[in-house]
Every structure is written in structure tokens, then in C-alpha cells.
Amino acid sequence: MKPKNVIKQKRQQAALRARRVRARMRGTLAQPRLTVKRSLKHVYAQLVDDTAGRTLAAASDRDVVEKGTPVETARRVGSLLGTRAKEKGIAEVVFDRGSYRYHGRVAALAEGARESGLNF
Secondary structure (H helix, E strand, O other): OOOHHHHHHHHHHHHHHHHHHHOOOOOOOOOOEEEEEEOOOOEEEEEEEOOOOEEEEEEEOOOOOOOOOHHHHHHHHHHHHHHHHHHOOOOEOEEEOOOOOOOOHHHHHHHHHHHOOOEO
16 A cells, blocks of 8 residues: 555646646637546546636536447547537537546547547
8 A cells, every 4th residue: 555645746746737737728618628537437528618617518438328448438428528519519629638648548538529520
């Protein structure tokens, strides 16, 4: 088991990475921020309008009916979020990967959103 200070340090480093990524982008109503949360079991994505502080659309792997490998499920979450965004008239987004690297489930979610018609 890892000591508590190591776990705390990892969380602080992840928060710094996320802040560094978010410092370069702002979500608006015309071009919201597509943010990704990835846990060991689940993947969540939402479109956020930072000017109003509102979530415009959201999707997670709990909403997906057909599940497969985690990467396939993440792609389906991205396409589901893309269709929900299209229903609300959103075509352009800014992709916020948070503290996660752009590979695996995060990249698959982005590809699914692009396939459903979102531009970023």
C-alpha cells in the first residue's frame, strides 16, 4: 500500500496538469468545453458553458446500451454526446482532456464525438 503522502502528491500533480490544460481554453455557449472524466471503471463526458457555469449536455458509459471493451465503450460515449450536442444545435467544441493523456479511452471518446459530427 502506498503512503498517504504519495497519493496526495499524485492528486496534486494531476490537478496541476488539469489546470495547465484548462488555462488555455474557455467554453462559451457557441463553442462549449467538452470535458472528460475517466475512472478505473467508467468514462464521463460533458459539454460545459464556462461563461454561465452550466452543463449543456452530458453522457457516460452508464447511458450506453451496448458495452464492449473499455475503448469501444468510450467511443460510444463520445458518439452519444455528439448526438445530444447536435440535438441542442452545438457543432463546435473545445476538447478538454483534463489531466489525462490523449490516448486510449480519452482519444476514443474524442474520435466518437468527431464521427457524430462535432468539430474541434
